[in-house]
Amino acid sequence: MNEDRLRARVREHVPVEGDDAVDAMIQVTCEALGACVGHAHRELLATELPAAARDGFRDAHYDPDFGREALVAQVADSEHLADGHAAEHASAVLAAIAAELDEDERALLERELPEDLRPWVQRRSESRPPPRMPRSRDDDHADTKLSSSRGLTQERAAETLAEGRPGSEDAVSTAHGLTQEQKHETLAEGRPPGQR
Template identity: 30%
Template sequence: MMTHDELLSHVAEHAGLPGQQEAERTVRAVLEVLGERLSWPVIQALAEDLPAPLAAGLRGVVPHQDFNLAELHARVASRTRVPLGLAVEHTGVVCQFLTEALPPGTLHRLREALPEPMSALFTPRELVEGFEYVHLDPGRRTLAEGRPERAHSHSVVRADNPHGDTKLSSATGLTQEREQETLAAGHPGSNRPLSEWE
């Protein structure tokens, strides 16, 4: 089992966090949000297999909440005060290292207790297509300084224009604009002045 410091070092390195303090805050946030989705028996099993400082945060959660993967990421973003995209990446990194740190029995219980998109976060790395970090320089400590060998199958780097449909710089406009049904692009329908309409 990974020690507390090993887990935080790995998370800090692969999530591009500046140090163990930030890594611990991120790991705690992910664990607490996951705990809110679990039942008490699963929370207790998870807490027993985590280093004591991380397990402590699980004991105060309100369990049995019903929310989806998007809400999990939103809650992590809110608690760690990072943009949603970073929260998604940080959550994935934390869950991957928890997958490696937890005993198989606890990992199985955790995956069984979560709905499908969330349980997939705990797929062992060797089974996730392209999940591999290769650093050009072993002295480099963050993912941003390294070079990913292959992009994860759902990574934005696989897209030619990630989020292109929602960026102001490249969006094609609202449906009304594309179909020229806005007031600016409209066509006059009557020659009668408004004062004559009843």
């Protein structure tokens, strides 16, 4: 197993500075992982692990009841982390190891693990975006609008502000009689509004 590639894969999941920190994550997780793998397949899988992690993996006491909760607790205890961070570290290491193993070895590891740990070593299939749904109408936004109406009044009339008159026909300034400008009165002329 290429250790530099394995470290890079772990860093894809968990941002960790320095090779020593990544190596410690890998070693701690592999020691816990050893408790999940029976002795019949342990040696074969150990040869595929990084050199620093092999002994801990080989020497782990096999426990058929060892599952995700126990693995996370052991990683949390060894790394002095909260369970959530330990689960993140362990899942990142297992996903990286699974990606580096050839398919037969990865499948063997998956079979050896308890069911609640298997998703962490399953290969991610290349996913494709879902096919585009056919549009129900010519309106691109019809399927995402909150209202069933065709749009604003301007949209329904197929008008834009550039095509129509700006402003209302009854401007606010003329709604209640003549304006000062129409009377040619200003405060600057010294006459109060309304006096001639």
